[in-house]
Amino acid sequence: MSKPYPLGANLLSASSSKPQGCNFSIYAPDCANLQLVLFNGKTQRSFTIENKYAGIHHIFISDISAGQQYGFSSYIEGEDWLLLDPYAKAVSKAPYYQPPYSADKSWHMAKALVTDNTFDWQDVPPPDVPLAETILLETHTKGFSQLNPAITSAAPGSYQALADPANIKLLQEQGITSVQLLPVAVCMHEPHLLKQQGVNFWGYSTLAFMAPDPRYATIDAVAELKTAIRELHRNGIEVILDVVFNHTAEGGQDGPIFNLKALDKRYYLRNENGLRNYTGCGNSLDLTHQASLNLVMDSLRYWVSEYHIDGFRFDLAATLGRNGDRFNQQAPFFHAVAQDPILQPTKLIAEPWDIGPDGYQLSYFPDGWNECNDKFRDTVRSFWRGDHGYLKDFATRIMGSRHFFSGGRWPHKLPVNYIAYHDGFTLQDLVSYNDKHNCANGENNRDGHGDNRSYNCGIEGITDNVEIIAFREKQKRNLITTLLFSFGIPHLLAADTVSHTQGGNNNAYCQDNAISWLNWQMDELKQEFQDWLSKMIAARKQYMLPFIDAFTGDGRNNHRISWYCSNGEVMQQHDWEHQNCLGLHLGLNTDGDELLLLFNQIDTPVDFKLPDVPPIWHRVCDTSSMHLAPLNVNDHYQLAGRSMVVLQRSGVNDTVKGHQVAADAIVTKKAVSTRPIDSI
Structure with a gap:
């Protein structure tokens, strides 16, 4: 007997009253007829789903085991499409297609996999680092280790390489408490990138919210990511996931149909002209719609329960609090998170804006949410560039931007301060380039932010001028010391620990190559900066933390x-x-x-x-x-x-x-x- 809940594919063990098998359940109110399709090599079996409950189609199939490939077929405008389960916990391969997408191509796309959640966590406890003591290091799973010659225990660029002894040693020596990973959920590259045979390297185009991307696995993405998290935890290092719930890979009105567009058109924010685009990616999820809210909440709980994730950084989080054109601090999503006992202990970091009306919401997220403080970034960059008129603002940023984040609400409202983020110049490029150099992205340097507040110290780009090199190194130290000795949670970019340059590219989202892969060839200057950074983080912990605690x-x-x-x-x-x-x-x-x-x-x-x-x-x-x-x-x-x-x-x-x-x-x-x- 099948059941409507939980959604997705859930294995059931055999008992005296129940056979062994799998319960398949999918919310699809806009699909009158839906079939479950099971794949076995080149053969497939289809099952008509007759059981329905409140828009949910569900069916039980016996003798199913982990690894089974499946999908759901539906007739859409006279064509038979294969749809990916929004609750897929794993996929059979990295998704890819040659545009344009079609019903025929949907049958050759990555399939959902039935998974078994059994994993030996070996009783390793979570690090549970206090907010005030947190040192965030943002990195890309592949880019972090792809070129690191010290990696010996796993394939470079993989999930397991994150927990290689060489990486763990570096993180501990640097004083990093929490690794913040760019999105690891299955990503589908945008059509314009596919036409160029390119990829979305950063991963901000989610196809399946609960499934780890197989691009970073050798055999089993689920087991390998869990193993990496367990070993990082064993060494006292938290794992924060960057998650994208503001939009999906289905794009705008004319974008491809992977699942949500066919299953329920109400998943997305709409107006009289079609899908609202508050994200710059063609669509925006409507979290006032119960099914959308359920999908996001179920995904978050799954990552915490099954992967022991310590927290999340929410991309364009203002969209998650939207009620049409307006942001609502009392939005259903915020209330749902606040009352959830699984999510309550986790770290919640918001990118507090999107590109829609009423989109800039710095400091307006509820208690329990820390927010990325772009005011700190801009003011500190301007000050050290030498711009006049920033002294008072600079002082305010050092003291924790309290006009935004009152000290009476610390530590749960400590701002996340940063100098460099993935979507901008690295620290090295910040002191080496006055202008962005994004021609490698194929958009004639039109993409990326123009307001970098950078200073090349006299020469654009790489130079062998000793005086300029020395000035750049001093500017790097000025920026980082200000970050570490300000009130807030410091956010560091992994690229900056090795003085990595992207050649002035401040929007390397599509660069799955040496532009984005960290260069681990350390000369004397780079090694000195890395050693200095370790000492400065230790100095922050010794001298600055008591003041953060006291002023809280x-x-x-x-x-x-x-x-x-x-x-x-x-x-x-x-x-x-x-x-x-x-x-x-x-x-x-x-x-x-x-x-x-x-x-x-x-x-x-x-x-x-x-x-x-x-x-x-x-x-x-x-x-x-x-x-x-x-x-x-x-x-x-x-x-x-x-x-x-x-x-x-x-x-x-x-x-x-x-x-x-x-x-x-x-x-x-x-x-x-x-x-x-x-x-x-």
């Missing part, structure tokens, strides 16, 4: 904060308009540990008078030098041109709490006038 929640106003000019005077309102140098002084309680961050935006050195708070400061970092030689500093610091310095001193043991609160209140009140607006 109800006790955040019990601590000290002051802003200084280079002459040692507390900054006044007019100073924010014309100063090029800035000092941020942070202190715990009245006499606890202290940090002093010094910034010089111009090329001229500055003699910075330090605050009159003995004892002597200890130097943590000076970006003018690659080396972290210890140094004790007293009342002045010679701040090099275009550089940043981090100084630290340990405080005296805390005294009676009751006396501290009163004293801290006085200090806080006194310091308010010295802070840029909205930075508190």
